[in-house]
Amino acid sequence: MTDKRLPDNRDMWRIAAPMILSNISVPLLGMVDTGVTGHLESSVYLGAVAIGGTIFTFLYFGMNFLRMGTTGIAAQNYGAEDYDGLRVSLGQALIVSFTIAIIILLLQIPIAKIAMVLLGGDAETQQHAATYFFVRVWSAPGTLANFALIGWFLGMQNARVPLAIFLTINITNIVLDLGFVIGLGMKVEGVALASVIAEYTGLLVGGALAISALRKHSGHWPVARLINLRAYRAFFSLNANLFIRTMALMFTFAFVTAQGARLGPAILAANAVLMNFQNLTSLGLDGIAHAAEAMVGKAVGQKDKASLEHTVKLTLRWSLIFSAGFTLVYLFAGPLIVRILTDLPGVRQTAMNYLPWLIASPLISVWCFLYDGVYVGMTRAREMRNIMLFSTIAIFLPLWFLTQSFGNHGLWFAFVAFMAARGIGMHIGYRKSLG
DSSP: OOOOSOOOHHHHHHHHHHHHHHHHHHHHHHHHHHHHHHTSSOHHHHHHHHHHHHHHHHHHHHTTHHHHHHHHHHHHHHHTTOHHHHHHHHHHHHHHHHHHHHHHHHTHHHHHHHHHHHHOOOHHHHHHHHHHHHHHGGGHHHHHHHHHHHHHHHHTTOOHHHHHHHHHHHHHHHHHHIIIIIISOOOHHHHHHHHHHHHHHHHHHHHHHHHHHHHTSOOOOOHHHHHOGGGGHHHHHHHHHHHHHHHHHHHHHHHHHHHHHHTOHHHHHHHHHHHHHHHHHHHHHHHHHHHHHHHHHHHHHHTOHHHHHHHHHHHHHHHHHHHHHHHHHHHHHHHHHHHHHOOOHHHHHHHHHHHHHHHHHHHHHHHHHHHHHHHHHTTOHHHHHHHHHHIIIIIIHHHHHHTGGGTHHHHHHHHHHHHHHHHHHHHHHHHHHTO
């Protein structure tokens, strides 16, 4: 039986801590990929992996709804002690994941051609990037299935398994990177092959642990709900809204990069450095948001309003503590972080001019990070979509247009206002949902 006591700090950190560690492990892998290819005899290999990696980052980030949607549905089933529903949520997520992966594999040639046109690069770099792409694309079934498994386990209030999956993937990838490239003398195909094998290794670990977890919760597989397309209506509705929401978010980040490029190479490089501050903030705050997803979903499944409100207050309190910590670190150590990230004097100075926006950002962004988790747990994806679209179309773009005369300061002002609008909108929506 699931308990109905009010959640406490231990409940939150049991989920948040492993997810923060999982998040930290991801950039470590990117550093190893860069380090391995960066020591080959030509810079084209490093550029090729960068282009190839960007394609999959964009492709898979867009598919992150598989993780988010599965967490909310599974958490509500878990809270309601609907163990048949738990099986359906996992089965539907895996079936959809494999279906999307098959479509990606079937369309891999046009996807590669379009991506190469958009990302550019000289002929040799694009040739190696294509080699990387056509090897790594075969990881799609494993990668998307892992999204589903990670989301499902989070819904089960279990972040240890997602951590195990992340660590299995990343450690396997790092070991094979070194073995294939340094040991066997392979080039970009070795880096790509390491990623493919690592994803399926993670899938084996996650699948075995899912089977073990289901044995602890008696129930059966309602096959009709897995093969009847009408039974997927709620799943598709939820995830379609999450997908649109994610696309709007990706558009905003891409727009910042594109407009920075129009302002000149120094601004483009400085903004790339400063975005690392925003990404670092997300490593901590996303972990707490993941805990909110799982705990809020459980409370909704239990129909326990007191637990829901307590969970939001608990996770918000810790999110505010973390965001204040990030702001203090950026205030006092921001210049040092900039110097670590780049040794180009012009880029350093330019980044310093706009650093105050990133110092303020954690305390402004914290609300939308946390409420993303709350809304996922409540499976209020339509509201998430609407608030994201409003913040993008009615706040970010108009403010950028009106402040163009302020150059990059205007761009960062529009971005920070965009994050604030999301947080304010979701806070108002959450309060209304409580009645």
